[in-house]
Amino acid sequence: MTSQKTPAIRLEHDLLGDRAVPADAYYGVHTLRALENFPVTGIPISVYPDLLIALAEIKQAAALTNHELGLLDAARCEAIVAACREIRAGQWHEQFVVDVIQGGAGTSCNMNANEVIANRALEILGHTRGEYRHLHPNEHVNMSQSTNDVYPTALKLATYKGLQGLVKSMSILREAFEERAYAFRDIIKMGRTQLQDAVPMTLGQEFSTYAVMLGEDESRVQEAAELIREINLGATAIGTGITAPPEYTAKVCSYLSGIAGIPLITAPNLIEATQDCGAFVQISGVLKRVAVKLSKTCNDLRLLSSGPRAGLGEINLPPRQAGSSIMPGKVNPVIPEVVNQIAFEVIGNDVTISLAAEGGQLQLNAFEPIIAHSLFKSVNHLTQGCHILTERCVRGITANTERLRESVRNSIGIVTALNPYIGYANATDVASEAHLTGGSVYDIVLARGLLSREQLDTILKPEALTSPQAITRQPLP
Incomplete structure (x- = not known):
């Protein structure tokens, strides 16, 4: 009979009593209880490495500040800083295990960080994990802090870095549209309004609009990022700064700015800043704007490439995979389709963020x-x-x-270019006849003697149809 080896454990104590924690875990009892309490998504916070790095940056800045103020001895400070540097370099991320959706206003996330850093710092000092009498998650790693200033500050740092990556990705996409716009600059086509033929334009003009829309939104995202440089670190529980010395707030902001590489600003009113989630609402609104315009662009790409024979078929998207399990040869616009779905998600996320920001009460928002x-x-x-x-x-x-x-050539829409020369009434009659008979506008205008062939060729030149032109009005026929 084979005996099963009992997993090694260590005992930890909290407000609710003793619990057995896996001996090899860097997290502790608070994280363990969060694992049990919040089996919601199955997605741990480690899926957001920028958040873990931000938490480590904050804990490092706090340790250095507390040491400078004489609250934390050099040995513990150095061990905490070393542990934080390891996390910032990508180590121990698998130990951040609490669910992304959790009660407690982010306390479980903060304690997960405190415990991982404390236990790693204990090892650096030559002690065993869980020997908190030497270095404690709350007493030392969380010194002069509260979840209520650490967690929102971490969200802002992580979001700021994420937005820089988004702007870069948008910029590369904009450049791709600009390159396509240049390549298509001389290709004439019909523009459409309300899905009906309108007036001619170039395919390059059409693609340039997608580049311009992205460029506008790059600027909006950068502006939104500036809002989250304002932090409430030093506010502690509700913004009064209880348990933190008076000098702490300014010094920790300075340390954190240097560590994170972001010029951070301390909020002028820490009580307001601790309860207000308006910056997150603003950022989410800008992300929704990006999503809406990106989705509209993808709608256009799908329409313009529809067919290939029974649709518009004006452009070809690169084929990426077979489009059907039953229809041989079918290829679908799967890349624009997935971006559409991302946009739908972002719009839904904006609703969630708005409701969560509105749902806060009094001095704290529990739904961060x-x-x-x-x-x-x-x-x-x-x-x-x-x-x-x-x-x-x-x-x-x-x-x-x-x-x-x-x-x-076959469009009725080019009659619009003739309005200044033959008048709206004549142009309407020509358009009606072309629609009923299937004839061309060019031939009908000639047959009616409204303009000469030379005049028509001049008026309907591609460059004349796609940009403003000086008009010499003639007496209407």
């Missing part, structure tokens, strides 16, 4: 974990969406040039 999860998903998925759209779609788009030109 769902704000964090929703915000990080929006930033990460938009970043990936822009990257995928660039690499797997936009750079490989080609034009069906002859089909585009033929649509202009």
